[in-house]
Amino acid sequence: MGDKYCRLATLLVEICPQPLRKLFLKYMYADTKFHISSLGAYLLARQKELLPLKSKKVINQEEWDLLFPKLGQADETTWDTTILALLITKLFQKQLKQSERDAIEEIRYIRNQLHHKADLSVSDADFDDLWKRLETATILLAKQITPIPQYAVDIKASIDDAMVNNLPKLGDTLRSWIPGIVKSLNLQISNLEDNMRRLKEITEENLKCSKESQTILEDSSVEKIGSSGRTAKRLKTCDNILISLIRMFKTTLYEKLPTDFETPPEVQSIKAKLLQNGHVVVTGLQGSRVLETALATVRDLPYNHERCVEIKAASDWRHVDREEVDLVLCTYPFGDFHLDYKKAADMNEILNSMYQATKPSAGKQPLYIVIVSDVDVFQKFTTKFQHKILAEVVSVCPTTSVEAPVDLTYPNTNTELDINPCNQNLLEAFILERVSRIFK
Structure with a gap:
């Protein structure tokens, strides 16, 4: 001193x-x-x-x-x-x-x-x-x-x-x-000890908050393919429309498919094409129970119904997330019983995207797509547009018997039909098949 x-x-x-x-x-x-x-x-x-x-x-x-x-x-x-x-x-x-x-x-x-x-x-x-x-x-x-x-x-x-x-x-x-x-x-x-103790408490609290934040972030994010083709994390968003599409699928499945519905033989063909290609088109005449047949096929497949959706228009497709959905039921996307040119033009814009989604990529499982359409509407659409996703077609024949024969003249009585020769041959082959079944 x-x-x-x-x-x-x-x-x-x-x-x-x-x-x-x-x-x-x-x-x-x-x-x-x-x-x-x-x-x-x-x-x-x-x-x-x-x-x-x-x-x-x-x-x-x-x-x-x-x-x-x-x-x-x-x-x-x-x-x-x-x-x-x-x-x-x-x-x-x-x-x-x-x-x-x-x-x-x-x-x-x-x-x-x-x-x-x-x-x-x-x-x-x-x-x-x-x-x-x-x-x-x-x-x-x-x-x-x-x-x-x-x-x-x-x-x-x-x-x-x-x-x-x-x-x-x-x-x-x-x-x-x-x-x-x-x-x-x-x-x-003493002040230094208090500061160190407080710093330790803050550090522990921050570590705890960091772990909680990391858990929340992981739970709220998913891996997606970016524009560069690389996998990146993205935050999940609550898509109410996607939730509505899931709810609509379950409603259609339980309300449109009767419990006593007899599974037609076409179900096996639909399953085979769907599992092999990832997509299938199910068509048929009016009264042939096309939708019920498609629903029976989906019901028999091992899909979680909470991960299945139903879409009816092209605008629904952008809400389909491969991380959230396994199967898409696309019902009458071109029109119910007559070709809806507006719906058909919109669907034409997204069919290639739908096709690509049915192919596995970056280790992801493919998205399975079942398209249900009236045969008349489907033929009119395919005369104007051709897509790979429409190549695999299964036609469902209507139920018929001697007592209650199906009206095989339906397509010919429709004055709005404009069928090209190839589709006309397909339709005639379809009618002959049904006639042969009646007289077996």
């Missing part, structure tokens, strides 16, 4: 508190709000104002015991610059002059600066600056206490003596000063 540091400590411990103690007593005796009988009585009268400072640890227990000793009376000569500065600015803040307030704050600031100083050596420049500031503040307070100049002169003489002469009371001074340093260091350590 250097000589300059010790002289600054002596000034703060031995000399600076002297005018502070007299300033406190001056304002205490001038306080007409309380009947003063002693220092202890005055402090008790104002104890409630000091209790918040104790609860906030601005005043520690040791300092509190000096103010309110369990044995004996309070003695202002035991108070250091810290407690004196605190009491004066707290209890007499309205009475204090601005010059007094500035001087007190200067002394307190320099005292704290030296207590918190890690290196106890002081350079010549720093010593001269700190000494001058402490001297100015202390003499200013001395002049405020009494109009008699002798007190300020005596304080100045004490300061000059501490500046150059021996320090016979240095041991006692350091015994008073060093506990303050220890207390300051303990406070810094």
